Amino acid sequence: MGGWLEGKSLADKIKQDVREEVALHQRTRHQVPGLMGILVGDNRSSQIYLKSKEKACQSVGIASQILTYPGDLEPRALKAEIEELNGRDDVDGILVQLPLPSHLDAHEIICAISPAKDVDGIHPFSLGNLMANQDGPKPCTPLGIIELLKFSGVPMQGRDAVVIGRSLIVGKPVAAMLTNENATVSVCHSKTKDLADIAGRADILVAAMGKPAFVRAEFVKPGATVIDVGINRVSDKDLVRELFGDDEKRRRDLEERGYTVVGDVDPRAAERAGLMTPVPGGVGLLTVAVLMKNTLDAFKRRRGIA
Numbered sequence: 001m002g003g004w005l006e007g008k009s010l011a012d013k014i015k016q017d018v019r020e021e022v023a024l025h026q027r028t029r030h031q032v033p034g035l036m037g038i039l040v041g042d043n044r045s046s047q048i049y050l051k052s053k054e055k056a057c058q059s060v061g062i063a064s065q066i067l068t069y070p071g072d073l074e075p076r077a078l079k080a081e082i083e084e085l086n087g088r089d090d091v092d093g094i095l096v097q098l099p100l101p102s103h104l105d106a107h108e109i110i111c112a113i114s115p116a117k118d119v120d121g122i123h124p125f126s127l128g129n130l131m132a133n134q135d136g137p138k139p140c141t142p143l144g145i146i147e148l149l150k151f152s153g154v155p156m157q158g159r160d161a162v163v164i165g166r167s168l169i170v171g172k173p174v175a176a177m178l179t180n181e182n183a184t185v186s187v188c189h190s191k192t193k194d195l196a197d198i199a200g201r202a203d204i205l206v207a208a209m210g211k212p213a214f215v216r217a218e219f220v221k222p223g224a225t226v227i228d229v230g231i232n233r234v235s236d237k238d239l240v241r242e243l244f245g246d247d248e249k250r251r252r253d254l255e256e257r258g259y260t261v262v263g264d265v266d267p268r269a270a271e272r273a274g275l276m277t278p279v280p281g282g283v284g285l286l287t288v289a290v291l292m293k294n295t296l297d298a299f300k301r302r303r304g305i306a
Contacts, residue, residue, distance in 0.1 A: 002274035005225070007144070007282045010151045011289040015060050018292045022061040025299070033299035034063040035093040035119065035291075036085050040078065040104065041071030046097045053095070056288045062295055063090070071101045078104065079112040086114040092299040093119030095291070098169075116302055119294040122168060130173060133180045137294050142174035144286030145206065145227050146181065152275065154204070154225050156181040162199050164188045164215065164264075165208035170229055174206055195219070207264040213243055215265040223274040229283050230264030243267055 026032050035057055037050045050066050057064035069078065085091050094117045100106050110118075115125035121139040129136035149156060161183040165171035171187065178185045183204065188195050190209075199205055199219040207215045208229035220226055234240055235258055243266060244250040253260035263279030270276045277283055299305075 002223070002270070002276065004270070005148065005152055005227075005275040005277045005282065007148060007277065007285040010148055011144075011285040013151075014147070014286070014289040014293055015056070018062075018289075018296050019060040021296060025305075026061065029303075031299075031303075032061055032063050033092045033295045034088075034090045035065075035095060035295045036091050037064065037066040038069070038078075038082070038094065038096045039066055040069045040073055040097075041101045043097075043099070046099075050095075050097050053288055053291060056292055057295075060292050062292060073101075073104075075104055075108065078109060082109070082112045086112075086117060091117065092302060093117055093295040095120055117298060119291060119298055121173070121294065127168070127173065130176050130180075137298065138177070139169055139173040140290040140294060141170050141208075141229060141283060141287045142177050143294075144283060144290045145174055145229075146177045147290070148227075148277070148283070148286055149204070149225070154275065156183045156204065159183050159203040160201055161185045161204040161206070162188060162202035163206045163208065164195070164199065165206075165210070165229070167208065170208040171206075174208070178204070178206075209264055211264055212262040213239075213264070213266040215269060217266060217269040217272050220269045220272045222272050224272075226265055226269060226273040226276040227283060228263035228265040228277050228279050230262070231279060231284060232262050232264070233259040234262045235259040 022032055039046055039050055054064045054066055085094050094113045096109055098106055110123055113123055115123050118126050118137050121137040126137050130138055156178060161178045163171050163175045166187055166189045175185045175187045186198055188198055196219045200221050202221055202224055204225045206227040210230060212232035212234050237254060240250050240260055250260045261280055
């Protein structure tokens, strides 16, 4: 019915704006923003994510470094490392890559980060400001979603929005942001009754529950805008064939990598949607771009730069 709501154009614009402003501060102040990534353990996906963020930093002129620690690092030791970074003037952002090993409490570790350096926007102080609709860092993926809707001219005020998923990283923050944009928001989850019926009323549907192709076409109101946050590795050849038919790229993914990436929305739902974000190529690109902007904003806030 509609088309794909791709994230590349907006992500490129955000990064270009950051690149130009970082270059300006380097010329005039002889300073650039600094971002520290923290990786505990040897989670391969986390390593890849942090490397992509480090590469993005390099592309816009932000100083970055990944600090790696063994998987059995004690909570007290990790918090001491974070406290040392809190005190460094050349560090504007601290990013703890999740998930952490099971013996580490993510909430406890995030709380150790100075709110001024919380570029992920998930410190309780930052989330409190979000709920109060105040200025401050906001979670990267939700902010990317809101910016994409604005950039694409999708109205939010007065529209019915449904968010499937209630995580602190995506579901709850994006629901708050949509509310702040004057949408009428419902948050659904695994215990929601008649989920397809509720989702089917949405003008804006955000899927963020981490289940491949969970949102089927019947969940989608004809003409709705669908935001697919999911990034799931699927290796089942029959399922991939069911979702994508004889798509050559997906077949090659299975042969070369043993999996292909599938969102939380069945790609065939695009036939009912007015606009829908692709996976890959949608929200994921914006998450990294917004992290760059959050780091620049933290740099400016800490130095009182308007």
